[in-house]
Amino acid sequence: MxxxxxxxxxxxxxxxxxxxxxxxxxxxxxxxxxxxxxxxxxxxxxxxxxxxxxxxxxxxxxxxxxxxxxxxxxxxxxxxxxxxxxxxxxxxxxxxxxxxxxxxxxxxxxxxxxxxxxxxxxxxxxxxxxxxxxxxxxxxxxxxxxxxxxxxxxxxxxxxxxxDALLKTRDLVGIAFSAYQQAVQALENRRRAERERLQQLDLFDYQLRDLNAANLTEPDELEQLEQEAKRLSHSVELQQQSYLVYQTLYQSDTDAKACVDLLGRAEKTLTDMVEIDTELQPILELVTGAFASIEEAAREINAYGENIEADPQRLSDVQDRTSELKQVCRKYGPTLAEAIDLRDRLQTELLELTGGGQSVEELEQAVKDAQKILETRCAELTHLRQTAAKDLESRLIGELKPLAMEKVKFQVGIAAIAPAAMGADQITYLFSPNPGEPLQPLTETASGGEMSRFLLALQASFSQxxxxxxxxxxxxxxxxxxxxxxxxxxxxxxxxxxxxxxxxxxxxxxxxxxxxxxxxxxxxxxxxxxxxxxxxxxxxxxxxxxxxxSKNTKAEPLNNTPDQPPSHTPADAVRTVxxxxxxxxxxxxxxxxxxxxxxxxxxxxxxxxxxxxxxxxxxxxxxxxxxxxxxxxxxxxxxxxxxxxxxxx
Missing domain, CATH: 3.40.50.300 (P-loop containing nucleotide triphosphate hydrolases)
Incomplete structure (x- = not known):
C-alpha cells in the first residue's frame, strides 16, 4: 500500500x-x-x-x-x-x-x-x-x-x-528450450566441422603427397645443388684456372720463376743469415712454413684440375632437381626448411583429423532427446494454461456482467505453434459483446468503452x-x-x-x-x-x-477561472506549478x-x-x-x- x-x-x-x-x-x-x-x-x-x-x-x-x-x-x-x-x-x-x-x-x-x-x-x-x-x-x-x-x-x-505453478513450468520450458538450442547448435557445429574436416583432409592429403613426392631430406639441399650446377657449368674454365694457379705456385712453363722457387731461394739465404744472427730464426721458420704450404696448395690445385670433368647429364639432373625444389619453396616455403617443417606438421594434423570426437550420430540423438524433453515441458505448460484459461474465462465474464455486459462472451484461444522459450502456444483473447456474433480477437471487435470495462474486469480478476x-x-x-x-x-x-x-x-x-x-x-x-x-x-x-x-490553498469556487498573472507582471517572471x-x-x-x-x-x-x-x-x-x-x-x-x-x- x-x-x-x-x-x-x-x-x-x-x-x-x-x-x-x-x-x-x-x-x-x-x-x-x-x-x-x-x-x-x-x-x-x-x-x-x-x-x-x-x-x-x-x-x-x-x-x-x-x-x-x-x-x-x-x-x-x-x-x-x-x-x-x-x-x-x-x-x-x-x-x-x-x-x-x-x-x-x-x-x-x-x-x-x-x-x-x-x-x-x-x-x-x-x-x-x-x-x-x-x-x-x-x-x-x-x-x-x-x-x-x-x-x-x-x-x-x-x-x-x-x-506460481504455471510460471515455474514456463521457466522449465525456457530451460528445456535453451538446452534444445544448445544441442542443435552443437550438432550444426559438428556437421560444419565435419565438412571442414573433410575439406582439410583433402587439402592436407594433396599437400602431403606433393611434399613427399619431392623427397625432401636436407634443408640446405637447394643451396648445394645450386653450387654444384655452377661448378659443372664452368668446368673447362675451372680446369684452365687451376693449371694456371699450379704453374704460378709450383712449376712454371715460362721463364718466370714459380713461387716455390722464390721461397726456396729466400729460405737458403735466411739459413745462412741465422748462422750469423740467431734472432732471424723466427723469420726463417715463417718462410719454411710458407714454402711447405705453397707446395701443398700446388699439389691440391693440380689434383683438383685433373679431377674436373665436363658432365652434361649430371648438370641436367642438377638443374631439374633445383627447379623442382624451387617450385616446392614457392608453394610451401618460402624456404626449403619451412617446406620440410610443413610436411612434418601435416602428418601430425592428418592423424588428428582422422581421430575421434563426438560423432554426428551421437549429437543427432542428443537433439532428439532435448526435443522430447522440450515437447514434454511444453505439453505440461499447455495443460496448465488451458486450466488457467477456463478459470479466467469464467471469472472475467463474471466481472464483466455487472459492468453492463450481461451477454458478453470471452474465450482464451490457445493455438499450437513451434516450441519456443515461452512454450508452444499462441494466446489470443477472443471477445463477443453482442449475442449472435462470433468470437473475434479482442482488439478487432471491442469498442473503446468495452475495452475500458474489459481492462477493469481483467484487473478485478487479477486482484483475486x-x-x-x-x-x-x-x-x-x-x-x-x-x-x-x-x-x-x-x-x-x-x-x-x-x-x-x-x-x-x-x-x-x-x-x-x-x-x-x-x-x-x-x-x-x-x-x-x-x-x-x-x-x-x-x-x-x-x-x-x-x-x-495568499498562502491559503483552500479549494476555489467552481466559477473561478484559471490563475493568470497580473497584467503588470512580465511573462518570464512567473512559473506554473x-x-x-x-x-x-x-x-x-x-x-x-x-x-x-x-x-x-x-x-x-x-x-x-x-x-x-x-x-x-x-x-x-x-x-x-x-x-x-x-x-x-x-x-x-x-x-x-x-x-x-x-x-x-
Missing amino acids: LLFLRIENFALVDRLEWKLGTGLTVLTGETGAGKSIILDAIDAVLGGKVTSRAVRTGADRALVEATFRLEPALSDWLKAQSIDIALGDGAAGDLTAETLVCSREIVASGSSQRSRSRVNGALVNKQQMEHLRDRLVELTAQGQTVQLGQPGLQRDWLDSYGG VDPVGTLVFDEIDVGVSGRVSQAIAEKLFQLSQHHQVLCVTHQPIVAAMADHHFRVSKQIIDAIESVDELPSDNGTHKPGKSRRG VRITSLSNEDRKQELAQLAGGQSAQEVIAFAESLLTQAAVIRQAQTGKEGGAIAAESTPASKPSRAKTAKKA
Missing part, C-alpha cells in the same frame, strides 16, 4: 507531498491540470521510463520518493538483498510500521540525463526495481487497449493469472490472485455512459475493499464513490518566490505565494457539480448531492459503513471545514 508520495522538481511539480489512505482514492481536475504528471511520478519512482522533460525547467535534478507499507513477502526479499528495513516516519503517518521507501533521483546534464534508484537508501539496479514494481503497484490506463492486442502480453497475463497492494487506474472510465459509469464506480469500490485503489477520473459518478477525493490543478506563482521555496542547507524552505497573493488539494464534503459537492455540468447552478449542486447520497447507499449496502459523504469527511485525508492543499516540504 502506498502511504506517502513526495515529488520535487518533476515536470511542472516544484514541491508536492501527498499522504494517501486506504480504500478508493480519486483524482479529479481539468484536462491538462497535471493528474498524469502525478501518475508519471509514481511510474518513474518504480523504474518507469522518464522523458527528457522530467526535470523541471530551471532545476538540475528531480526527486520522487514513495513510501509503501512493507508486506512480509517483501520483507524477506529485502533481507535477501541485504537492504535494511525502515520504520515509518511522520510523513507516512505510522511511526512503528515497517515501510519500504523507493526513491529515484533524476539529474539533468545538458541534453542528457541520468538517474539513480534507491530502496531504503540502498542503490538498486533496474532488475531489482522491476521486481518490486510487480509487487507494489499495478497501473492500468485506457491507453493499454493498444497493448491488449499484443499476443505476448495476452500470454503473459494468462501466465500470471495461472500462478495478485499480491499487488495498490491498483492505479488512469481514466479507465473514458467513453462510457452514465449507467456504465455507475457499474465501473461500484466495481472500483469493490476492488478497494481488498486493495488500495487510486483512480483518475472525469466521471462524477465514479468520484462520488471515493473514500478520499483530491483535486489537481495548476497555479501560477512568482518565479522568484518559486526559487525561494527550494530547500536551504538545513532542509527548510520558504512557502511561496500564488498569484492570488501543479498543486493537489484534499476536498471536504462541501468542496466535493462543487467539484462533482463541475464535473457534471461545468457550473455551480443550484440544480447541478443538487445533482452532486444526489450522487453522494446514492454513493452512500451503495457503500452501506456493500460494506455496512456509513454514507459516502460522511465517510469522506471522517477520513484522515479530509477536513470537515475546508479543503487543504497537500503539504509542500
Whole structure:
C-alpha cells in the first residue's frame, strides 16, 4: 500500500507531498491540470521510463520518493538483498510500521540525463526495481487497449493469472528450450566441422603427397645443388684456372720463376743469415712454413684440375632437381626448411583429423532427446494454461456482467505453434459483446468503452490472485455512459475493499464513490518566490505565494477561472506549478457539480448531492459503513471545514 508520495522538481511539480489512505482514492481536475504528471511520478519512482522533460525547467535534478507499507513477502526479499528495513516516519503517518521507501533521483546534464534508484537508501539496479514494481503497484490506463492486442502480453497475463505453478513450468520450458538450442547448435557445429574436416583432409592429403613426392631430406639441399650446377657449368674454365694457379705456385712453363722457387731461394739465404744472427730464426721458420704450404696448395690445385670433368647429364639432373625444389619453396616455403617443417606438421594434423570426437550420430540423438524433453515441458505448460484459461474465462465474464455486459462472451484461444522459450502456444483473447456474433480477437471487435470495462474486469480478476497492494487506474472510465459509469464506480469500490485503489477520473459518478477525493490543478506563482521555496542547507524552505497573493490553498469556487498573472507582471517572471488539494464534503459537492455540468447552478449542486447520497447507499449496502459523504469527511485525508492543499516540504 502506498502511504506517502513526495515529488520535487518533476515536470511542472516544484514541491508536492501527498499522504494517501486506504480504500478508493480519486483524482479529479481539468484536462491538462497535471493528474498524469502525478501518475508519471509514481511510474518513474518504480523504474518507469522518464522523458527528457522530467526535470523541471530551471532545476538540475528531480526527486520522487514513495513510501509503501512493507508486506512480509517483501520483507524477506529485502533481507535477501541485504537492504535494511525502515520504520515509518511522520510523513507516512505510522511511526512503528515497517515501510519500504523507493526513491529515484533524476539529474539533468545538458541534453542528457541520468538517474539513480534507491530502496531504503540502498542503490538498486533496474532488475531489482522491476521486481518490486510487480509487487507494489499495478497501473492500468485506457491507453493499454493498444497493448491488449499484443499476443505476448495476452500470454503473459494468462501466465500470471495461472500462478506460481504455471510460471515455474514456463521457466522449465525456457530451460528445456535453451538446452534444445544448445544441442542443435552443437550438432550444426559438428556437421560444419565435419565438412571442414573433410575439406582439410583433402587439402592436407594433396599437400602431403606433393611434399613427399619431392623427397625432401636436407634443408640446405637447394643451396648445394645450386653450387654444384655452377661448378659443372664452368668446368673447362675451372680446369684452365687451376693449371694456371699450379704453374704460378709450383712449376712454371715460362721463364718466370714459380713461387716455390722464390721461397726456396729466400729460405737458403735466411739459413745462412741465422748462422750469423740467431734472432732471424723466427723469420726463417715463417718462410719454411710458407714454402711447405705453397707446395701443398700446388699439389691440391693440380689434383683438383685433373679431377674436373665436363658432365652434361649430371648438370641436367642438377638443374631439374633445383627447379623442382624451387617450385616446392614457392608453394610451401618460402624456404626449403619451412617446406620440410610443413610436411612434418601435416602428418601430425592428418592423424588428428582422422581421430575421434563426438560423432554426428551421437549429437543427432542428443537433439532428439532435448526435443522430447522440450515437447514434454511444453505439453505440461499447455495443460496448465488451458486450466488457467477456463478459470479466467469464467471469472472475467463474471466481472464483466455487472459492468453492463450481461451477454458478453470471452474465450482464451490457445493455438499450437513451434516450441519456443515461452512454450508452444499462441494466446489470443477472443471477445463477443453482442449475442449472435462470433468470437473475434479482442482488439478487432471491442469498442473503446468495452475495452475500458474489459481492462477493469481483467484487473478485478487479477486482484483475486495478485499480491499487488495498490491498483492505479488512469481514466479507465473514458467513453462510457452514465449507467456504465455507475457499474465501473461500484466495481472500483469493490476492488478497494481488498486493495488500495487510486483512480483518475472525469466521471462524477465514479468520484462520488471515493473514500478520499483530491483535486489537481495548476497555479501560477512568482518565479522568484518559486526559487525561494527550494530547500536551504538545513532542509527548510520558504512557502511561496500564488498569484492570488495568499498562502491559503483552500479549494476555489467552481466559477473561478484559471490563475493568470497580473497584467503588470512580465511573462518570464512567473512559473506554473501543479498543486493537489484534499476536498471536504462541501468542496466535493462543487467539484462533482463541475464535473457534471461545468457550473455551480443550484440544480447541478443538487445533482452532486444526489450522487453522494446514492454513493452512500451503495457503500452501506456493500460494506455496512456509513454514507459516502460522511465517510469522506471522517477520513484522515479530509477536513470537515475546508479543503487543504497537500503539504509542500
